[in-house]
Amino acid sequence: EDQVTQSPEALRLQEGESSSLNCSYTVSGLRGLFWYRQDPGKGPEFLFTLYSAGEEKEKERLKATLTKKESFLHITAPKPEDSATYLCAVQGSGNTPLVFGKGTRLSVIA
């Protein structure tokens, strides 16, 4: 059974204090790993797809990396507007649906 575990559950940062969020996964045949951002009361917003170990993608202050067992979402010099819950999901082989983690709730304090 595909599984996704995100840590920490919650993270509080000062503005400008860089950090990383972790997404550990077990899946039979990874087809894709997805990162989403979710603001309170809204639907998740797609950020990145990573397909294979070693791949990296960047968007503004966010950088996602992937190994065979985990993915990191690095946040460089975060701003208060980066405060949100970040969700990780994986798709395994065989057309299986996405499996989501519980998310990391990030708070960036000015």
Added chain:
Amino acid sequence: ETGVTQTPRHLVMGMTNKKSLKCEQHLGHNAMYWYKQSAKKPLELMFVYNFKEQTENNSVPSRFSPECPNSSHLFLHLHTLQPEDSALYLCASSRGTGAASSYEQYFGPGTRLTVT
């Protein structure tokens, strides 16, 4: 309208009521999804439709009844719900359900459902 829209945004219903949630996607996608999001839990997939055909029913109770008349519209019909069904119901769409690149899902804003 752009992206994925959902109506209503908020819904309060009694346990004996019947109501429907509506989702519309303006992205030209072929697959649509219903998810349930409860506090402290991961997103729970409920139903998947691909080219209007249901391809996934994740053991959802029959008090939830989906309908997909075309690739752009998705409904979730609700009847005799329980208080534990209170949650945020999210609709999503994607190009398809095959390769990961076509699996990138785009979500609507959700309907906050409260069952009293």
